[in-house]
Amino acid sequence: MGNLAENNTLHADLEPAIDIPSDNHYYLNMGPQHPSTHGVLRVLLEMDGEYVVEAQPVLGYGHRMQEKMGELKNWRAFMPNTGRMDYAAALQYNHGYVGLYERLCGIEVPARAEYIRVITSELNRIVSHHLWIGAMLLDMGAFTPILYTFDDREQVLDILEDVTGSRLTYCYFRVGGVCKDIDDNFIEKTRAFIKRQRERFDIYNDLVTGNIIFIKRTEGIGIISPDMARRYGVTGPVLRGSGIAYDVRKNEPYSVYPNFDFEIPVGQNGDSYDRYMVRLEEIEQSLRIIEQALDQLPDGPFLGKVPKKLKMPTGDCSFAVEAARGELTYYLVSGGGDIPYRLKIRVPSYSNLSVLPELCQGMLLSDLVAAMGSMDLVIPEIDR
Amino acid sequence: MHPATEKLISALQELSIQVDACDYQQRGYHFEIDLEADKLRSLAECMLAQEMFLVFVGGLHVKPAIEIVYQFASFERACRLVVRAAVKADNSMPTISDIYQGANWHERETRDFYGVVFTDHPYLKPLILAEEDVDLKPLLKKDEDLKETSEVRWAAPVEEKPEAEKAEQG
Amino acid sequence: MPPELLRMIIAAVLVVAFVFLNAMILGYMERKVSAHIQRRPGLMEVGPHGVLQLLIDGFKLIGKQLVVPEASNKFLFRLAPILSFAPCVLPFVVIPFAQKLQIASMDISLIFILAMTSINVIAILVAGWASNNKYSLFGTFRSVAQAVSYEIPLLLSILSIILITNTFSLQGIIAAQKYYWFILIQPLAFIIYFISGLAETNRAPFDMPEAESELTAGFHTEYSGMGFSFFFLAEYANMFTVCSIATVLFLGGWKGIPLPLGDYTGIFWFMLKVYGLLFVMIWIRWTFPRVRFDQLMTFCWKYLIPFSLANLLITAVLVKLI
Numbered sequence: 001m002g003n004l005a006e007n008n009t010l011h012a013d014l015e016p017a018i019d020i021p022s023d024n025h026y027y028l029n030m031g032p033q034h035p036s037t038h039g040v041l042r043v044l045l046e047m048d049g050e051y052v053v054e055a056q057p058v059l060g061y062g063h064r065m066q067e068k069m070g071e072l073k074n075w076r077a078f079m080p081n082t083g084r085m086d087y088a089a090a091l092q093y094n095h096g097y098v099g100l101y102e103r104l105c106g107i108e109v110p111a112r113a114e115y116i117r118v119i120t121s122e123l124n125r126i127v128s129h130h131l132w133i134g135a136m137l138l139d140m141g142a143f144t145p146i147l148y149t150f151d152d153r154e155q156v157l158d159i160l161e162d163v164t165g166s167r168l169t170y171c172y173f174r175v176g177g178v179c180k181d182i183d184d185n186f187i188e189k190t191r192a193f194i195k196r197q198r199e200r201f202d203i204y205n206d207l208v209t210g211n212i213i214f215i216k217r218t219e220g221i222g223i224i225s226p227d228m229a230r231r232y233g234v235t236g237p238v239l240r241g242s243g244i245a246y247d248v249r250k251n252e253p254y255s256v257y258p259n260f261d262f263e264i265p266v267g268q269n270g271d272s273y274d275r276y277m278v279r280l281e282e283i284e285q286s287l288r289i290i291e292q293a294l295d296q297l298p299d300g301p302f303l304g305k306v307p308k309k310l311k312m313p314t315g316d317c318s319f320a321v322e323a324a325r326g327e328l329t330y331y332l333v334s335g336g337g338d339i340p341y342r343l344k345i346r347v348p349s350y351s352n353l354s355v356l357p358e359l360c361q362g363m364l365l366s367d368l369v370a371a372m373g374s375m376d377l378v379i380p381e382i383d384r
Numbered sequence: 385m386h387p388a389t390e391k392l393i394s395a396l397q398e399l400s401i402q403v404d405a406c407d408y409q410q411r412g413y414h415f416e417i418d419l420e421a422d423k424l425r426s427l428a429e430c431m432l433a434q435e436m437f438l439v440f441v442g443g444l445h446v447k448p449a450i451e452i453v454y455q456f457a458s459f460e461r462a463c464r465l466v467v468r469a470a471v472k473a474d475n476s477m478p479t480i481s482d483i484y485q486g487a488n489w490h491e492r493e494t495r496d497f498y499g500v501v502f503t504d505h506p507y508l509k510p511l512i513l514a515e516e517d518v519d520l521k522p523l524l525k526k527d528e529d530l531k532e533t534s535e536v537r538w539a540a541p542v543e544e545k546p547e548a549e550k551a552e553q554g
Numbered sequence: 555m556p557p558e559l560l561r562m563i564i565a566a567v568l569v570v571a572f573v574f575l576n577a578m579i580l581g582y583m584e585r586k587v588s589a590h591i592q593r594r595p596g597l598m599e600v601g602p603h604g605v606l607q608l609l610i611d612g613f614k615l616i617g618k619q620l621v622v623p624e625a626s627n628k629f630l631f632r633l634a635p636i637l638s639f640a641p642c643v644l645p646f647v648v649i650p651f652a653q654k655l656q657i658a659s660m661d662i663s664l665i666f667i668l669a670m671t672s673i674n675v676i677a678i679l680v681a682g683w684a685s686n687n688k689y690s691l692f693g694t695f696r697s698v699a700q701a702v703s704y705e706i707p708l709l710l711s712i713l714s715i716i717l718i719t720n721t722f723s724l725q726g727i728i729a730a731q732k733y734y735w736f737i738l739i740q741p742l743a744f745i746i747y748f749i750s751g752l753a754e755t756n757r758a759p760f761d762m763p764e765a766e767s768e769l770t771a772g773f774h775t776e777y778s779g780m781g782f783s784f785f786f787l788a789e790y791a792n793m794f795t796v797c798s799i800a801t802v803l804f805l806g807g808w809k810g811i812p813l814p815l816g817d818y819t820g821i822f823w824f825m826l827k828v829y830g831l832l833f834v835m836i837w838i839r840w841t842f843p844r845v846r847f848d849q850l851m852t853f854c855w856k857y858l859i860p861f862s863l864a865n866l867l868i869t870a871v872l873v874k875l876i
Contacts, residue, residue, distance in 0.1 A: 028688050050692075050847060060512040067497070068522050103412055141758060141844025147592035213759055213843045230459065232486035233438045239459070246459040252408075315538035318412035318455065318466065320439075329439055331455065331466075335531045342523075342536075344453070346440035354489045365692075366846045383512065 024048055028365075032061050038135060039379030043356070043372075045365075052368055055360045057353055062383040070343030075101050075175055075310065078343075083169040085347065086381040088131050089324035091117075091124040091164075094173040099254055100319035100330040101175045105310055112300045113177035114256040119190065119293045120160060120172065122286040126197070127156045128324035128376075129279045136276070136373035137208060140217055145208055152200055159189045175310070177303035187294055194287050204280065218272035222359055222371025225270060232358075233351040236326025237278045238375055242270030248322040260292045272374035279376075310338045325349050325376050347381045386461045389414075392434045399426050403465075411538070413455070413464040421472050424454075428480040428487075431456050436465070438480075441490035443498040444468070445525045446533045450498055452477055470533075471500050479505040497523040565657040569646040577790040578608040580832060587833065588840045618779030623686060626776065630684035635777065635784035638677030641670045642791040649798050650724050652808045652820030664712065664722045664799070671754065671795055674788060675701040681785070682773040693772025696762040696847055700753055703854045704760075708750035710862035711743040714869040715803045728807035737804040742865045744804045746858055748831075751796035753850070755789060758839035762847050797831040798824070805831075 031042035040061035046053040066085060070078055075097070082097045083090035095117055102109060130153040134146025157167045163182050164172040172178055208214055229239050239246055245264040249257045265281035267274025312334040320329040326348025335341040352375050360368050393403050393415070401423060403415050419427060431438075439455040454467040471477050479502040481488040491502045492511035499521040502508060510518055525531075582597065582605060589596025597604025622628055648663040650656040660666055675698055682694025716722065718739075719730040730736075737744045753760040762772075774785045801807055805827045808820030845853070 026688065050695075060510075060514065063512050065522055071523075100412075103410065106410070137843060141761070142842060143588070144592050144840050147594065151593060207841075211843065213845050216849055217843060217846055230435065230437045231432070231484055233440075233484070234486075244459050251459075252462045252464070313539070314536055316411065316453075316466070316536070318464065320412065320457075320464075327439070327457075329455065331440070331442065331453070333444055333536050335536045341531060342442075342444050344440060344442035346442075346455070350489065351486050354486050358485065364846065364848065366844075 025053055030368075031058075038377060041353075041377065041379045041382070043368075045368075047365070050364050050366075052360050052363045052365060055357050055368070057356055060383055062380045064380075064384065066384040067343055067345060070340055070345070072339070074338045079174075080169070080171045083166075083171050084380070085345070085384055086323060086325065086328075086349075086378050087168055088378050089124050089128040090168065090170040091121045091160075091172060092321055092323040092328060094170060095121055095255070096319055096321040096323070096328050096330045098173045098175045099321065100317060100332055101310060101312075103319055104312055104315075104317040104332060104334065105175075107176050107306060108304055110177055110301045110304050111256070111298045112181075113302045113304070115293050115297050116178050116182055116302060117173060118255055118257065118260075119182070119290050119297075120163065120178075122289050122293075123156050123160055123190070124170070125286050125324045126283050127153050127160075129283050130156075132279060132324075132376045133204070133208070133276075136370075136376075137214075139369050139373035140214070142208070142214070145204075148200075148203060148207065152197060155193050155196065159186060159193060162186060162189075174303060174306070176306035177301070179303070181302040187297070190290060190294060194291055197283065197287060201280070201284070209277075209280070215273065217366075217370050218276060218374065220269070221272045221367045222363075222374060223269060223271045224355060224359065228355065228358065229270075232355045234326070234355055235351065236323070236348050236376075237275055237282060238326065238352050240264060241267035241275035241278045241374075243268055246327075248320050248327050252320060254319070254321060256293075257289075259296065260289045262288050272370050275374040275376075312336060312338060312340075323348055325378065325381070326352060345384060347384065349375075349377050349379075349382045353377055353382060386463065388434070388458070388461060389463045392430075392436070392463070395430050395434060396427070399423065399430060401427060408462075408464075413466045414462070415465045417465060417467045419467055419469040421469050421477055424467075424469050425478050425480060425483065427467065428454075428483040431465075432483055435460070436463075438484040438486050438490075439464075441487055441494055443494045443500060443523060444536070445498060445523060445530065446536060447530055448533070449473075450475070450500055451533070452494065452500065454480075474501075475499065476501040476503050478503055481505055497521060499524070562657075565647070569643055569657070572646060573643055573787060573791050574612075576794050577787045578612070579829075580790045580793065581608045581611070581786075583829075583832070584836050584839075587836045591837070591840045612783070615779055615783040620777070620779040620781045623776050626686045627684040630680050631776075632781075634677050634681035634684060635781045637680060638674055638788040639784040639791075641673035641677075642788045642795065644670045645795045646791075648724065649795070650728060650802065650807060651824050653725075653817040655808075655818055655821055656725065659723065659725060662722045663724045664716075664727075667795060667799060668709070668712075671792060672701075672705065674792060677788070678773050681777070685773070685776040687776050690773050690775050693762075693775070697756065697773060700756075700760065700762055700847075700850060700854075703851060704750045704753040704858075707746050707854065707858035707862045708754060710859070710866050711740075711747040711750070712799075712803065714740055714743045714862075714866045717866070717869050717873050724802050724807070727802055728809065731806045731809065735804060735806040740804065740865070740869070742861065743869075744800070746862045746865070747800060747803070748834075750854075750858065751800065752835060752838065753854070755792045755796055755835075757793065757835055759842040759845050760850055761839075761844060762850060793832060793835060794828065797828045797835070800831055801827040 025046055025048050028045040028047050029042065030045055032040040042058040044056045044058055066081055069081055082093040085093055130149040134149040137145040161167050163180055163186055164170045224234060224238065224242050226242050226244050229242050229244065235246065243266050245266050247264045250264055262285045265278050265285065267278050314334055314336050316333045318329055318331045320327055328348055329346035331344040332340045333342040359371060396403050401417060401419060403417055406413060406416050408414050436456040436458050439457050442453045444451040444453055449470040451468050451470050457464045477500055479491055481491055489511055491505055492508060494500055495502060495508055496510050496513045513520060586596045597607045600606040600610050622631055645667040647657045648660055648666055678697045679694055682690040715727065715736055719727045721727060774782055777785065801824060808824040810823030813819040813822065
């Protein structure tokens, strides 16, 4: 009995990350197979009773070397890979990738295609937030909300399936436009969804937002200060929860986002509760964007003229989009030809998760779960 | 140009770092800096003081030496900088992970992919790759694919253009 | 064979059978109710509306191997499920299902039940310790602290009823509710009892010991097959016990609209009330998030215990005056 000390020797090789624990401290391995790490993330914890002394995320279980693949394939061949990094918000990854080539090669995109991109991207953002609300509450022990958010999620997935052909790992955008036009049926269904989703907010609020247990478990938990966010490069709803209104869609507008009237919701304290409220409000803002885009939707071609083989100029180019989890930046270095010399993908969750070691010092294990849940981590995106 | 951006540029120039303006429409960033590795830490400190955040750190394998690319941006305004610094002769680079804590993982990842040693990094163990792949360095190019630095830079005439267009943006 | 012994043997068989049956009914009920709360059909495959699913699950669990971890204390590891299951059967001996449907009537039935349900904590302690798994040990720490703390408000709320009835006999308490149920004069005690009961049986939102998003499965992480099923059976048996005490103390036990053969058919009303309370328990579980462990303890020590003490004091004064 009492073999806790013995077990600790199993991690001797990882010692430098965390000092050898004193008699009262012990290691706890959260993951790679753990109910609340959502995928294969492993967090090595040094614990003092129920309190976390230090946490060390261990990454790479789902690593696929996407950046190497990016150096070996032209844009057409790499396109499906983009949707497989952040499977919950694949269209935004599509968007960043095609935007990168369009910027580098100076390709014009028809206006209708840009509108379709915005509509589908925002639908994808809503879907991603649906998934997150359910998953975070599941982490906190509420089983039911995920079924309700998935009910709504299904509505959107059906809409997107009609036009993109897939339900999760989309590969819908093309350099110069999109691969399939949207029709009246799509517009009709999207409008119906907007109406339905607005009614559903009441259910979310009744079931979750006003729940005293939920508030007690998220308020003041996992506070990320603006300074901390800056030092770690935290972006997306996590950053906006800390009160900084940074959104690539507003800050460095791309596509046709300047044409729409929408707000950037921000929190005040930077705790888990604020992050929840920000995301809930973002769903509403996305609905507003979609509504306006549907009203303004111009006629015309949905795919511009693009040469079969792109001729990239030499040089480097960067393209940032606001993905559901934060700023996604593709950085491409071209040495001519149609295959990139180097493709760097900056994923939001990577920087967001890197806060964890500083964030969780002295936290209860239960709070760690709530704080990690509120960050909306998608592990394949981090591992790439 | 935004006053804060001007302030940043002059602060960088005080450190005798040359900042070149670029065409955002074509490149997706506003300024580029080619830097010696020695000045990196003072640049990072200046960036943090001017409230910029670190977007990413990445490597780029070119001749004659591997370059490390840093991208900074601002939460408040449209201002994006790309900083390129060639590694020192012993394949090392000063760390900025004590200035920007977020750089910690990016530097570990760059070490995984390129084998660049970040001096004084607190914990330079493989992050993305497995422990046993410590010498894999998957993103290093083969000799026949390796290009000169000049071959992956914008051609000179293109770099002239931004000056005119930047005025429009400002 | 003396008739008394025969009666006891039949009773023992019936009780154990009932514990299994209860687990099946509750398991089915939980899965169906949760499904409907979550807008899905739930069990549908085996039998009409999936009623036989739990039977199949039972066979599956019996057929599974009990994996004993290499580094565990093997004796204690095997002992724990039995230790958990055995004492939770015993309360059924004294539960008054109807006027004449009680296996043994004791004057101290209530104390007997409380004593038996408390043993469950020891089983959890043994299970968590013997597993030699950190998550299990975590669950055990929490469970023991929680069960010991919540026993206090639980007992205090029961005491206020005892002050009124002056008896520990369950039949006596039911008889005292001739004109009205005690929930009407002791609503606070009922609420405190029910909340503590949720915590005692480790039900959500107080399911700390097995908070699966934090501790994978808490104290029974390492158990499989019948080892797991015994904990499962014990949990449902304990839920039934807690709710039947609530029914006896606050809801008039087997009393209801008189039916023919009232001495025996009271069981209908008794079961209706008990399963009504169990339904509420399930409803709560599938609606609320889990509370945090320190909040759970704060809630017990700072709110439930003072309130139950105040309630006891007021009851004592009123009983003395009237």
